[in-house]
Amino acid sequence: MYTILLVDDDSTTIKLMRYMLENSRFPVLRIFEASDGKEALRIMREYGADLVITDISMPYMTGLELCRQLSGEFRYTPAIIVSEHDKFEYVREALVCGVKDYLLKPLSKDRFLSSVRRTLEELPETVHTIGETSDRWRGLAEAWVEAVLQDNRSAQEKAGRKWLASLHGVPPYLCLKWHSAFHRILLQSAGAKLEREVECSLPPYHGQNGTDLTNWITADFKALQHAVKLAAYTDNQRTIYNAQKYIQQHYNKEITLEELASSVGYSAPYFSYLFKLKTGISYMAYRTQLRLKRAQELLLKSDKSMPQIASEVGYNDVTSLIRAFKKELGYTPSDYRKSGLV
Incomplete structure (x- = not known):
């Protein structure tokens, strides 16, 4: 959507240009009007515009003076001049000011709209999109x-x-x-x-x-x-809760920190930081707790062998189960089963 500023002390010309623009297919959002260059500058400084269309002969500040001011202060905004004068000096000075087109009055609808369309299409990406x-x-x-x-x-x-x-x-x-x-x-x-x-x-x-x-x-x-x-706080709470539920259901699987983090859309370091922040322990420690809790239940409530229990809770061998047991609980699985410790 574009914003266009029309500048002319002739209200009839302003109305004609507005009518042609509003009945064209241009995606024009707003059309500002000014009767002289000073008013046009005030509008530019307050609201801005994607394109300025100005007459030359106006009181207080001419169209050429306005274009010189625009080229310095609003270098991204192109200008089109509409004028009754076809003097070479006017055209030359307009080109020096960087004016995109110089149209003679009375305005031709096709020529006017073609010039506006071409100028808008040439707007740099930095201005419009x-x-x-x-x-x-x-x-x-x-x-x-x-x-x-x-x-x-x-x-x-x-x-x-x-x-x-x-x-x-x-x-x-x-x-x-x-x-x-x-x-x-x-x-x-x-x-x-x-x-x-x-x-x-x-x-x-x-x-x-x-x-x-x-x-x-x-x-x-x-x-x-x-x-x-x-x-992020609300979303992180939900993410870590969902991650905990997932770990509780798959604690006996070899799921790496990277895989778990990726499943919830975070990098491994950031997920690890969040998990410890919310739970107080690391992902690996949390998974180990779940594995050992289940191993304790099986040791007391079943007659399964050590290799069977180790495999069921996610360890590849009995040695790994024993090592985790001693490190976290201070005794071996066999001692736990024999003594019935709770």
């Missing part, structure tokens, strides 16, 4: 989310600094558009990591300068950090 298509941004977002989940503050700060650095020299209105897109990517990345949608709306911006904008973006990162951590 970067929030949806940039692999670099997505990689940065995923790195930041991973750093939040692992409580790695230095990595969080590094990712945040990279993002702020990418906004250096970009006009404020475009910073807002870019950060809004990046905000969505962060939420998508968090949702993919947590297998759920993290709810955190972008706060309204009421700032006046670059410092205000930086503070606003920093505040949004803090709000996102809180939302991701809160969602």
